[in-house]
Amino acid sequence: TESDIFYRPTIHFTPTIGFMNDPNGLVFDGTNFHLYYQYDPFAPYAGHVHWGHATSNDLLHWQDQPIAIPETKDGEAFTGCAVIDRTNASGLFENAQGGMAALYTRASSHRQAQYLAISHDNGQTFTEHAHNPVLDIGSNSFRDPQVIFHEPTKQWVMVVAKSRLHQIAFYASIDLAHWVHLSDFGPSGLFGVDYECPNLIEVPLEGGGRRWVLFVSVNPGGPTGGSITQYFVGEFDGTRFIPDDTVIGLTDFAKDAYAMQVYSNMPQDEAVSIAWLGNWQYCQELPTQSWRGAMTLPRTMTLKRDFAGWIRLAQTPRHIETLRGTAIPFATRRIAAGSSAQVALPPGTAIELAMSVTVDERPHDLPLGDKGRTGRFIIVFGNEQGETLTIGFDAFSGQLWLDRNDLKGFAQPFFTGQFSTVLNPDDRHFDIRVILDASTLEIFANGGLSVGTALIFPAGPLDFLRLEASGAAATVESLSLYPLKKTMP
Ligand code: FRU
Secondary structure, eight states: OHHHHHTOOSSSOOOSSEEEEEEEEEEEOSSOEEEEEEEESSSSSSOSOEEEEEEESSSSSOEEEEEEEOOBTTBEEEEEEEEEETTOTTSOSSSTTOEEEEEEEEEOSSOEEEEEEEESSTTSSOEEOTTOOSBOOSOSSEEEEEEEEEGGGTEEEEEEEEGGGTEEEEEEESSSSSOEEEEEEOSOSOOOSEEEEEEEEEEEBTTSOEEEEEEEEEESOOTTSSOEEEEEEEEEOSSOEEESSSOOEESOSSSOOEEEEEOBSOGGGOOEEEEESOOTTTTTSOSOSSEEOOBOOOEEEEEEEOTTSOEEEEEEESSGGGGBOSOOOOOOSEEOTTOEEEEEOOTTSEEEEEEEEEEOOOOTTSOOGGGTTOOEEEEEEEOTTSOEEEEEEETTTTEEEEEOTTOOSOOOTTOOOEEEEESOTTOOEEEEEEEEETTEEEEEEGGGTEEEEEEOOOSSOOOEEEEEEESSOEEEEEEEEEEEOOOOO
16 A cells, blocks of 8 residues: 555665564674564564574675575474574584574463474574473463573573563573573562563773673553663673672663663674564554564664763664765754744655754743743654644753554554653753664664654654754854665665
């Protein structure tokens, strides 16, 4: 249908047909990046889960590949990971070069257990290990293994969710097939209903060093509704994960980035993630017919200290500069209080807006009026049909908001529209990078410390960008606006 085409992103991975949720098996094989994903090839609904597959040499241009792991009589092929066994430590490969192995959950109505499969053709197809499941605790809520090679102890470590117990279990193995229980983490952070898709990775800290981060997806029960990914910064000693403190972080201030996974076997241990750009609250009702589901752009992750000195996750879109077309001229240095500047957007293309802005102090001789003490800077993507998608900055409190409520293409009780985050309290300056691509919006603010990911469904094309200052004037220190070149067929 028309909406199947209109809502299809041009630089975000989507399935040609069928239903997609979590990214799986994110691994770099030395030449190509693999993206496997939870996939129902038969219908635009979750069910009959297979591992779909795509490959890329830059994480931006993807080639569809045949289904890699099918549903079998043992169950659906739920979320899991892929690793490169570089020395054939598993003994499962024909030669010392080793190869790729996948570990994932087979799920039936009464059991969820972990399976091992080996690829002899560089990740195209997988052969199930002879003695599956390799890890079965007789549970029907035990899923989503992620495996890392832990150098200090020279063994594989698996994190896997005991979903309804709100715990992440740690296991160790030297051959990927025999697993020994190490420890359990949690309940910790959000309660929610199910803990899912744990991921453990060392992330570089800006200024030097690395810290361990444990990501845990929770669904439903996120503070913005439904699906959310939380994270803990801490220490992993080879046996247990010890968080630095009792606070949790959330990877997103909106509600459409879930089941975040990290890439395995990255050169220089670069920390790169992809999340499912969706939420279980409405993913099966989105206004497309033949396909449903998108992935976020690949994101580089670092840890940074925030305004108060706490270590937090920062995310930035990876290498999308390479997709920039000719800059769209939009020279705006100063926007007076109560005025705006507008530019037309080219149709049918993804757009990147990057800017840094300082909102003036509100002049003291102005009556307070209904705007109180606040100066606001507002970014509007809109059209003549009266639809608006708004990102606003409140300089008095240092907070940012996102409002998708005035888009008319989709309504559903859980498809709520307004989200906010705090950047720096008491700071009238902000920086932001916005990527708008058909039915997807990604916002990276405050150097990537505040990230908002949202599905958006305008009824018609958003064909202008308008910048508004209200309550106080604003200085636009830098602004760049680019169309981004299509990467998907
Ligand atoms: C997360 C999740 C996983 C499960 C998969 C099923 O979104 O519920 O826990 O493995 O999706 O598709």
